[in-house]
Amino acid sequence: MQSPLEMNADLLAVVARLEDTDGYPAAFNEAFGAPEITAERIARAIASFVRSLVSSPSRFDRFVQGDYRRLNEQEIEGLHLFRTRARCMNCHNGPRFSDGQFHHTGLSYYGRRFEDLGRYDVTGNPEDRGKFRTPTLRNVRHTEPWMHNGLFDDFTGILRMYNRGIPVGARARPGAPQLSPLIRPLGLDDQEIEALEAFLGAIGRRPAFVEPPALPGLSGTIQTP
Incomplete structure (x- = not known):
């Protein structure tokens, strides 16, 4: 909320x-037993809302639970590639399809427009x-535009970019961050890329539109998983 790259808000101004x-005082009284609005209570309220955003079970989830009819042959081929030659599972694993770790995948735009040094801006560690x-x-097929900077609209x-091992342009610049050793050319053909894309479409569902509860100063429809 306070990050200049995000909402750039002043907490005292938000409270006021x-x-x-x-x-809002009445809503805070109902939620916390007292009408006082504080930065801590705002954070707790937002955190409670975020925890409610749970993805609905996907066709892949049903497949894992034993309903093998949920995936077609192309999607099953994509699952096999995801786990093997496409190397996706090296980083995208577990129930959340994420290892929770930090990697450089060659998209920092080092020394160019849109430069973003990622974790380094937080830690100051050159290795980051x-x-x-x-x-x-x-839900990745329904969350366009993609990547950390939202610059990609072609899934x-x-x-295909990952299949090529990420273009070398940014890495060729002096001092550019070192690409993760997990990134390398994959050698997938067009049919295999189509199968991988089909599988990625099976691990999520298009978000449903729901009517939000009535809140002070808020109206309209929001999108939730």
Whole structure:
């Protein structure tokens, strides 16, 4: 909330604004047993909401549970590639399809427009330049635009980029961050890329549109998983 790269908000100003908005003191009283609005309570309220955003079971989840009819032959081929030659599972593993670790996949745009050094901007550790936490792949086919900077709108193109081992342009610049050793050319053909994309579409569902509860100063429809 306070990050200049995100909402760039001042917490004291946020507290004051909520205090001046009819309905919020009563809502905080109902939630916390007292009408006082504090930064800590705001954080707890947001955290409670975020924890409610749980992805619905996907066709892949049903497949893992034993309903093998949920995936077709192409998607099963994609699953096999995901686990083997496509090397996706090296980073995208577990229930969340993420190892929770930080990797440099060659998209820091080092020394160019859109440069983003990722974790380095937080730690200041040169070894963290260009590293980003592995994102979940759940619902990935429905969360465009993609990648940490939202600059990619062609999902098949992203798969082809990884298939080539990530273009070398940014890495060729002096001082550029070192690419993760997990990234390498894959040698997949067009049919295999299509199968991999089909599988990735099976590990999520298009988010449903739901009507939010009535909140002070809020109206309209929001999108949730």
